Amino acid sequence: MVYAENWSQPSILELARSGNFQALNYWIDSLLRPEGIYARVEQAQAGCVQILVEFQRELAPDNTLLGSTLREGLVKFICHQLWRLNSPAVEGVRIHARLAGEPEILWKQSVRIVTPANSRQRRYRSLLVVDWVKFKTYRSLLLVGSALASFILGCWVTYHEALALRSISVSPYQQAAAMSGPPPKRPDAVQAALEVVPVVQQKQVANPYDPTVTLMFGGNVNLLDAIGASSGNDYDWAFANMDEYRQADVAMVNLENPLTSSTLNPGKKQLNFKANPESVKVLTAGGVDIVNLANSHAMDYEEPGLVDTINTLNNAGIGHLGAGRNIKEARRPDIIEVKGQRIAYLGYYDADLHAADQGKAGINSRRNNRVAEDIRALRGQVDWIIVNYHWGVELADYPGDWQIDLARFTIDQGADLVVGHHPHVLQGAEVYKGRPIVYSLGNFIFGANARSDYDTAVLKVSLKDRNMKVEFLPVEVKKFQPNVVKGAAGSRILKHVEQISSIFDRPMGAQVVLDAPINPAMLPKIPNPLFPGAAKTDTPGPNSPDSRGESNLPAPGQPKPTLILPPLPAAPKQPDNSSLFQNGTGPAIESSPPPTSQDLPPRIYPTQRDQPSKEADPFTTEPFIKKPFISPPSPRTEGIPSPQGYLPPTGDLSFKVALKEYSISAMVPGKRIDRSGQSIALPPIAANIS
Known part of the structure; x- marks a missing residue:
C-alpha cells in the first residue's frame, strides 16, 4: 500500500x-x-x-x-x-x-x-x-x-x-x-504482493517504556514424544531456562512438525513427524510469538495435518508463515508492529515438494521472482523485512554457493535480515551490504533427535531508532532443555561460530551493530528536479x-x-550473471530494471553504514570461493541413524569409480562415420559409449 x-x-x-x-x-x-x-x-x-x-x-x-x-x-x-x-x-x-x-x-x-x-x-x-x-x-x-x-x-x-x-x-x-x-498516521494494513494484510499490534511486551525492540530467533523445534518423556509432560519445562525468549518483544522458531491428531497414512517418506496439538503449550510457555512453517515436515500429514496446525496456532495466538491452505495464504507475510516499529516476516522452502497453489494447500516454495515481488511490495510500508529460508544440506557445516547467491540476492531486493534453517547444525554468518545473513541456526529443541545434549545458538536482534544490534547467544541443550551459557562453554560455542563464518569476505562476529536510514516512504517525495539529468530545477543555482x-x-x-x-568516480559495473540461477536448483528470476533511488530499501551498516552501489543483478561471474570448501562429511561416531534421529553414518566413506573402455564416433550432418571411415546413414548420435 x-x-x-x-x-x-x-x-x-x-x-x-x-x-x-x-x-x-x-x-x-x-x-x-x-x-x-x-x-x-x-x-x-x-x-x-x-x-x-x-x-x-x-x-x-x-x-x-x-x-x-x-x-x-x-x-x-x-x-x-x-x-x-x-x-x-x-x-x-x-x-x-x-x-x-x-x-x-x-x-x-x-x-x-x-x-x-x-x-x-x-x-x-x-x-x-x-x-x-x-x-x-x-x-x-x-x-x-x-x-x-x-x-x-x-x-x-x-x-x-x-x-x-x-x-x-x-x-x-x-x-x-x-x-x-x-x-x-500509518494505515492498519499493508498491501502485500497478492493481498492486503492487516498489521498485528504487539502490545504485550516485557518493558513497554524501553524504546528498544528485541527480536529472538531460534533454530529447529520438534515437539515429539522424547521431550514429553524428559519433562514428564510438563509444558513449561522445555523453555524453563530461556528467560531471554520470554523477555523478547517478538520471538520466533522454525516448527518442524505438524500439530495434529490425524491418523492419515503419511506415505513412503522416511521420516514423518507430528505432535499432539496440546504440545503448542510448550511454545506459549516459552514466549514464542511466531513460527515458520515453510519447511520439509509441515506437510508430513498432508493437508489435514497442515490445517490442524494452522488452527492450533491461531487458537494459541501464535503467528505463522510459509504455509497455508492456498498460495495466497502460504505467501502471506506476518506483519507485526511493536513500539512503533513495523516488522515483516517472510518464509520460503527451497523445494517444489508440496508447493501451495490455487486451491491447493502446501508450502511457500522459493522462486526468485516471487521473493523479489514479496519484498518490493512491502519495502516502502514497513521498517524491517526478515526473510526465513528452509534450505541447504543436512549436517553441512557450510552453505553452498547457491545459498550464498540466494541470500545476497534477497538482501539486494530489500530484505534487512536473512535467517536459515534445516541443516540441523550451526553454519556461518556474514554481513552483506550492511545486512546480516545467518545461514543456519541448527537445532534448538529437537525432540526427534537421538541425541538430547548438544551445543547451538540463538540469534538476538535489537532495534532502536535506526540501529540494529545483532548477536549470537551461545546455548547448551541438555535433555532437550536449552540454556544460554557464559564462561568457557559460551566462548567455545562462539568461537565455533566465528570459525565457520571465516569463509566469508565479511564474516559476522558474535556481536555487531548495524545502521539503517530513515524509511523514505514516511517522508514527502523528493521532487524529480533534484536528480541529475532533470530538465528543470527549483533549487537555487548560480x-x-x-x-x-x-x-x-x-x-x-x-x-x-x-x-x-x-x-564523481563511477561505481564498478556489475556483470550480468543471471545464468547462475538459471542453471541452479530453482527457476531464474525474471529480468527487471535496476531499482531507482526511491525503490531502494532502508539500509543497515556496521557501526554506521555499509552498502555498495550495485545493479539489480546480485550475482558475480567469479566463484565466491576459489576452491570448494564443502568436503564430504567426515565420519562421526555419535551414533547410528534411526527413524527418529538425524545422525551421520559411522562407517567410513569410500568412493569407487569403475572405468570402462569407450570408443567415440564422429558426427557429421545427417550421418555418422565410425573408425573405419565408413558413413552410416542413421539418426545422428553425438557419442557412442560402450
Missing part, C-alpha cells in the same frame, strides 16, 4: 533548506547513493553540519580512496550541492570519510559555505552592529544633556535590538519545526532567480562561489 501524499506537507527540498537535518540527510544521501557512496548527516554545532560518508571497498581496491583525487572531488560535490540548497541554516560543513564497516576515519575536512542566503543574513547582522555603534555614540552625546532621557532611550533600543537578533537566529529552526509537523525575482548570485563585493560540479 502506498501512503497517500499529503499535499499540505513541504517537500524534502524545502525541509532541507529550512534546516531539517532528517530531510537534509535523505537529500544528500540520495545524491551520492548512485555513485556507491552513502552519507549520514548530523548537526555538529549551530550553523554547521557534519557528514559521514562511507565507501564500499570495491570502489578503492588499490587504496585509491586515500588519494587526493577522490577526496577533492567529493568535497567539491558536497559543497556545491549545499551551496545550491541555499539554506540560511547551513554556514559550514565538516566531512568525515571512511570505508564501510571500518571504524577508522580516513580523512576529515571542514569547509565554510558562503551562500546568498546566509550572506544576506550575515550582512544584515553586520548592519545591525554598525547601527548599534552609531547609536551608542548618539546616546553618549545625549547623556551630556540628559542622563535620564539617554538611559530610557538606551533601554528601549536595547530591548528591540535584542528581539531583532533573536528572531534572526532562531527563525530557520522555528520554520523547520512548524513545517515538519507530526508524521502521517543563475536562477529566487521567489522575488532577484538573482541568487552574490552582489558585487560579495564572495563568489568557486565550486563547480565535479564528476
